[in-house]
Amino acid sequence: DIQVTQSPSSLSASVGDRVTITCRASQGISNKLAWYQQKPGKVPKLLVYAASTLQSGVPSRFSGSGSGTDFTLTISSLQPEDVATYSCQKYDAAPWTFGQGTKVEI
Amino acid sequence: QVQLQQSGPGLVKPSQTLSLTCAISGDSVSSNSVAWNWIRQSPSRGLEWLGRTFYRSQWYHDYAVSMKGRITINPDTSKNQFSLQLNSVTPEDTAWYYCARDRGSYYPFDYWGQGTLVTVSS
Numbered sequence: 001d002i003q004v005t006q007s008p009s010s011l012s013a014s015v016g017d018r019v020t021i022t023c024r025a026s027q028g029i030s031n032k033l034a035w036y037q038q039k040p041g042k043v044p045k046l047l048v049y050a051a052s053t054l055q056s057g058v059p060s061r062f063s064g065s066g067s068g069t070d071f072t073l074t075i076s077s078l079q080p081e082d083v084a085t086y087s088c089q090k091y092d093a094a095p096w097t098f099g100q101g102t103k104v105e106i
Numbered sequence: 107q108v109q110l111q112q113s114g115p116g117l118v119k120p121s122q123t124l125s126l127t128c129a130i131s132g133d134s135v136s137s138n139s140v141a142w143n144w145i146r147q148s149p150s151r152g153l154e155w156l157g158r159t160f161y162r163s164q165w166y167h168d169y170a171v172s173m174k175g176r177i178t179i180n181p182d183t184s185k186n187q188f189s190l191q192l193n194s195v196t197p198e199d200t201a202w203y204y205c206a207r208d209r210g211s212y213y214p215f216d217y218w219g220q221g222t223l224v225t226v227s228s
Contacts, residue, residue, distance in 0.1 A: 001171075034214035043204065043218045044153070055216070087153055091214050094168045096143075098153035 002027045004090050006099030014106065019075040021102045023088035028068045032092035035064055035073045038101075039084045047086075048073065080106055108132040110205050110219035118199075118226050124192040127182075128205030128219050135181045135188055136161045141208050143215060144179060144190045148201035158208075159188055195226045 003026040013019050023033065031051040036044040046055045048064035051071055061076045075082055083106055088099040114126035128142070135142060141160035147153050157169035159179045169177050178191040192199060203222045206215035 032212060036215075043221055044215075045218075046214055046216050049214050089153070089214055091208070091212065093211075095170050096155040096214075098155070100152050 001095055002029060002090060002092070002097065004033075004088055004097055004099045006088055006102055008102060009100065010103040010105070012105045013078050015078055015080060017078045019078050019082075019104060021073045021086055021088075021104075023066075023071045023073070023099050025069045025071075025090055029090045029092040031067050032090060033064075033066065033071045034089045034091060035062075036087045036089065037082075037084045038087065044087065075104075078104070078106070108207060108217040110207065110217055112203070112205055112219040112222050114222055114224075116223055116225060118195055118224060119228050120196055120226055121194055124190070124195050124199065124203075124224055124226075126190045126203055126205075126222055126224070127187055128189070129185065129187040130207075131186075133207065135159075135186050136183050138162055139210055141210065142179075142181070142188045143206045143208060145204045145206055145215070146201040147204070151201070154201075156190070156192075197226045200224065200226045 005024045033051045035048040037047050038044045047058050051066050052064045063074045065072050085101045085103045087101045109131045111129045118124045141158045143158040144156040157179045159167050159181050176193045181188045205219040207217040208215050
């Protein structure tokens with residue numbers, strides 16, 4: 001099975017900072033990668049799919065990039081409401097697998 | 107707007123069967139273009155996809171290898187819902203369980219249920 005490895009596991013940044021989270025797949029998955037945001041006590045919310053397409057309603061400060069094995073989620077200007085855990089997920093083929101998550105704090 | 111409403115017990119005894127249901131509104135369990143999934147989340151294992159059911163002129167099921175032999179996901183067309191059964195549970199199966207929709211094999215999970223915390227304990 002293809003594994004996805006996410007880094008870092010946690011980070012702390014200031015409001016207004018640029019934040020970058022990476023996800024690496026053990027084999028190429030084309031652009032079949034999604035990013036989710038999960039706020040404390042809430043359900044995961046789809047942010048980005050097809051590596052770089054923002055889900056409807058997601059603020060433009062979020063962006064995704066990458067293809068093949070290396071992917072990035074960027075928050076261009078961190079806001080207090082962005083405190084959450086961010087997880088990547090590959091969906092090129094079953095089994096769908098998730099990264100271990102990155103906890104973002106202010 | 108698609109909504110998924112989960113129901114089922116939050117406490118299951120070891121060796122017994124975990125049973126959850128996900129009621130669908132705004133879509134059909136028999137849709138030819140989506141799939142219906144179960145995912146769980148625990149501190150030790152993170153987010154873990156368990157399996158799915160979908161209809162493409164007939165019913166199909168995919169299950170995570172780690173779950174095979176213990177898991178059954180079934181559609182219920184009369185009630186527009188689908189269910190999860192996980193047999194022979196142990197404390198390691200304690201987790202938040204979510205149902206979720208995907209729009210086909212090359213799409214991620216776009217709608218999620220509210221989650222159910224299932225604790226396996228005597």
